[in-house]
Amino acid sequence: MNTSSKQADPQVVAEWAKGPNEVVRVSLGKYRGQTIVHIRVWYRADDETFRPGRNGISLALAEHARKIRRALRKADEITKIGESERE
Numbered sequence: 001m002n003t004s005s006k007q008a009d010p011q012v013v014a015e016w017a018k019g020p021n022e023v024v025r026v027s028l029g030k031y032r033g034q035t036i037v038h039i040r041v042w043y044r045a046d047d048e049t050f051r052p053g054r055n056g057i058s059l060a061l062a063e064h065a066r067k068i069r070r071a072l073r074k075a076d077e078i079t080k081i082g083e084s085e086r087e
Helices: 061-079
Strands: 011-019 022-031 034-044 050-060
Touching: 022 050, 034 061, 050 061
Parallel strands: none
Antiparallel strands: 011 022, 022 034, 034 050
């Protein structure tokens, strides 16, 4: 197998509880030379380990980072959530 094409495991950059048996996990990985941000809900399996759920999104960070920040700022403005209310 050509190890140069092998991708490293994604690096988790944020995680928070969605419920008693689920977490939202944000991680960074590489795909075809680009840094990718992965956002996915993980669930607790019967063996107590967390496994990725079926739905998630992966986006090229360089292409979408500004758009994501802009969308979150707009959501903050609309909902009037300030930095002091965030975890």
